[in-house]
Amino acid sequence: MRHTLFFRFAVTGFATLILVACETTNVAPIAASERPEETTDEAGLWLQMDETEKLLKSSALVENDEALNDYVQAVACRVVGPDYCPDLRVYVVKQPFFNANMAPNGQMQIWTGLLLRAENEAQLAFVIGHEFAHYRQRHSLQQWREIKNLANASLLFSMGTAVAGVPEAAVLGDFSIAARLYGFGRDKEREADELGFEFATQAGYAGEEAAAIWKYLVSEVENSDLERNRRAIARASIFSTHPVTSERIENLEALAAEAAQSGETAAAAYIEATGPFLASWLDADLVQSDFGKHIFLINHLLERDARQGVLYFRRGEAYRLRREEGDETRALEDYIKASTFEDVPPAAWREIGELQRRSGNQAQALEAYRTYLEKAPQASDKLLIESYVEALLQEQS
Ligand SMILES: [Zn+2]
Numbered sequence: 001m002r003h004t005l006f007f008r009f010a011v012t013g014f015a016t017l018i019l020v021a022c023e024t025t026n027v028a029p030i031a032a033s034e035r036p037e038e039t040t041d042e043a044g045l046w047l048q049m050d051e052t053e054k055l056l057k058s059s060a061l062v063e064n065d066e067a068l069n070d071y072v073q074a075v076a077c078r079v080v081g082p083d084y085c086p087d088l089r090v091y092v093v094k095q096p097f098f099n100a101n102m103a104p105n106g107q108m109q110i111w112t113g114l115l116l117r118a119e120n121e122a123q124l125a126f127v128i129g130h131e132f133a134h135y136r137q138r139h140s141l142q143q144w145r146e147i148k149n150l151a152n153a154s155l156l157f158s159m160g161t162a163v164a165g166v167p168e169a170a171v172l173g174d175f176s177i178a179a180r181l182y183g184f185g186r187d188k189e190r191e192a193d194e195l196g197f198e199f200a201t202q203a204g205y206a207g208e209e210a211a212a213i214w215k216y217l218v219s220e221v222e223n224s225d226l227e228r229n230r231r232a233i234a235r236a237s238i239f240s241t242h243p244v245t246s247e248r249i250e251n252l253e254a255l256a257a258e259a260a261q262s263g264e265t266a267a268a269a270y271i272e273a274t275g276p277f278l279a280s281w282l283d284a285d286l287v288q289s290d291f292g293k294h295i296f297l298i299n300h301l302l303e304r305d306a307r308q309g310v311l312y313f314r315r316g317e318a319y320r321l322r323r324e325e326g327d328e329t330r331a332l333e334d335y336i337k338a339s340t341f342e343d344v345p346p347a348a349w350r351e352i353g354e355l356q357r358r359s360g361n362q363a364q365a366l367e368a369y370r371t372y373l374e375k376a377p378q379a380s381d382k383l384l385i386e387s388y389v390e391a392l393l394q395e396q397s
Helices: 011-019 041-057 066-087 112-117 121-136 139-150 153-163 167-171 176-181 186-202 209-222 245-259 267-286 291-302 308-322 327-338 347-358 362-375 382-396
Strands: 089-093 100-102 107-111
Touching (some): 066 186, 112 121, 112 209, 121 267, 209 291, 347 382
Parallel strands (some): 089 107
Antiparallel strands (some): 100 107
């Protein structure tokens, strides 16, 4: 994951922390239900994170759907086991990027862009295992002490003031300067990968899924329309702090080969839990207007997901909005294909009507518009479509 330093430096709290002399960065793993002792720098970190968490809780960025939250929390509890389960609070955050992060106080964020891209429960479980490993190994505390021991105070101070008063950045764990300079280093990431792998496989998940999600992400980025994405420096991208993705994939594949035990992917449960959100998550992804990446993602989902009507419709939308040569034809083909599935959104019929009308196919346009009105009798554009129908009827007579 893209790990950002999870500290929101209030100036006063910060001053207290900086006065503590060089401390050891060697710390024991945190035990289940353990809390930091008062007056320690760790307690200071927790306090900061408790405040950020309060902001997050009341933020519109959090997805509140109960069924989805229960599901994700249950996967987390399965991965970390019953002892640590009460220490973790998982938040589903409405952000279209592939990301997850972990605060030292037990607050974990899973972004919807990640849930959209994970193929099954096992892939989610490996991400959670990785994040939990950062928590259990107290990586934030280690990182904090390393920075403090190395960096000069004025730099830290400017970082602190730069992030103060930007609640949205704070709740998302993105502290700009601090984040970019000090993502968790390679060693901590490797340790989190290895431990996370152990936790998730012990919980019964299929080991080969750990590398699979990273392999998919690499190919998605390669299909991006944007040079800056392909060069892997996109904001909020896992790649911005992980230039060593191929090394990570190799490590995880080696671990899976060593483990050589079969586990479950729990794909059906995953698709059932995330299914109701597919259309809205894809919509949020499309807003970025990276059509190459978006269409690649939909093609990937089409291979495994039963919701073909939704997916063909969404791909049609992407072609319609992209407007490259041949895209109108592609869009029409996808809308028509979508219309052969039960889960087709009614809007597909409206779009078929629109494209047929523009191509001069009046009979087909008329039929599609009428089907749309029949399937979406409450549509907000009902009067408009009725006027199209009227106009087409007059042209015909
Ligand atoms: Zn990490």
